[in-house]
Amino acid sequence: MIEIRSVRAGILKIPSCTIHPGICAIAGPNGAGKTTFLKLLSGILPAKSGSVSIDGKEPSACTIGWVGEYPDRNILFPRVYDELASSLRFTWQSCESSDLKVRKCAHDLGITHLLDRDIHGLSGGELILVAFAAACIASPDLLILDETDSHLDERFCHHLEEFIRSSGIRYVVFSTHRPEQMAIADEMIRLVRGEVAEHLSLTEESDYAFPDHLSNPWFWRKVQTELSKGGT
Numbered sequence: 001m002i003e004i005r006s007v008r009a010g011i012l013k014i015p016s017c018t019i020h021p022g023i024c025a026i027a028g029p030n031g032a033g034k035t036t037f038l039k040l041l042s043g044i045l046p047a048k049s050g051s052v053s054i055d056g057k058e059p060s061a062c063t064i065g066w067v068g069e070y071p072d073r074n075i076l077f078p079r080v081y082d083e084l085a086s087s088l089r090f091t092w093q094s095c096e097s098s099d100l101k102v103r104k105c106a107h108d109l110g111i112t113h114l115l116d117r118d119i120h121g122l123s124g125g126e127l128i129l130v131a132f133a134a135a136c137i138a139s140p141d142l143l144i145l146d147e148t149d150s151h152l153d154e155r156f157c158h159h160l161e162e163f164i165r166s167s168g169i170r171y172v173v174f175s176t177h178r179p180e181q182m183a184i185a186d187e188m189i190r191l192v193r194g195e196v197a198e199h200l201s202l203t204e205e206s207d208y209a210f211p212d213h214l215s216n217p218w219f220w221r222k223v224q225t226e227l228s229k230g231g232t
């Protein structure tokens with residue numbers, strides 16, 4: 001579990017919050033504290049008081065993958081292939097093993113055609129996919145996606161859940177403004193002015209009342225289920 005206890009950090013005031021293994025969506029209006037919350041989980045932002053632990057360890061002792069809205073700021077290598085292989089370079093694995101991992105991940109994400117491209121010529125969405133692949137290849141304990149979906153098309157967003165679930169990454173926490181994206185999560189936390197206004201499971205329908213069906217993650221869950229069955 002990810003346990004947050006009596007935390008104050010930046011705008012955040014969180015008495016207690018537990019995130020379970022799986023996919024967790026962070027929702028809330030602009031300035032509510034979503035990115036701050038993600039920084040807290042990743043250890044980038046230390047808590048002024050209280051504690052954060054991931055399976056009993058401090059975030060700094062865990063492998064954290066972070067993909068932001070503008071990943072070009074964190075990309076180190078000019079060629080896509082080298083960026084994807086970067087996290088494997090110092091892990092004592094053979095070049096063959098590292099090459100296989102890079103090519104499998106690129107294949108699974110549908111970005112094999114980008115492997116020899118220069119990072120600087122990529123579109124915003126392609127950059128996100130490359131940063132996402134590089135983060136996943138490192139097998140993080142926690143993968144954080146901060147509003148990455150704002151650059152991604154519907155086809156990829158739909159594919160994202162399948163990829164994440166087959167990746168074996170224990171915790172994925174992402175922020176989004178899109179209810180149809182929240183629908184891929186197992187649980188959702190809604191922040192308002194730095195506080196947890198709601199924290200609910202999306203695997204069991206509750207009596208939570210979303211104002212209308214288009215802002216209701218369960219509505220989108222049903223749409224996705226129908227689409228995956230080939231319905232209309």
Ligand SMILES: Nc1ncnc2c1ncn2[C@@H]1O[C@H](COP(=O)(O)OP(=O)(O)OP(=O)(O)O)[C@@H](O)[C@H]1O
Nearest residue numbers: 010011028029030031032033034035036037147175
């Ligand atoms: N380094 C900082 N120094 C001062 N204030 C900050 C800092 N980082 C964030 N804030 C403030 O904390 C609040 C929450 O910011 P945060 O980026 O976490 O919001 P958010 O929910 O991710 O917003 P958005 O949906 O607009 O991206 C905002 O009012 C922001 O101005």
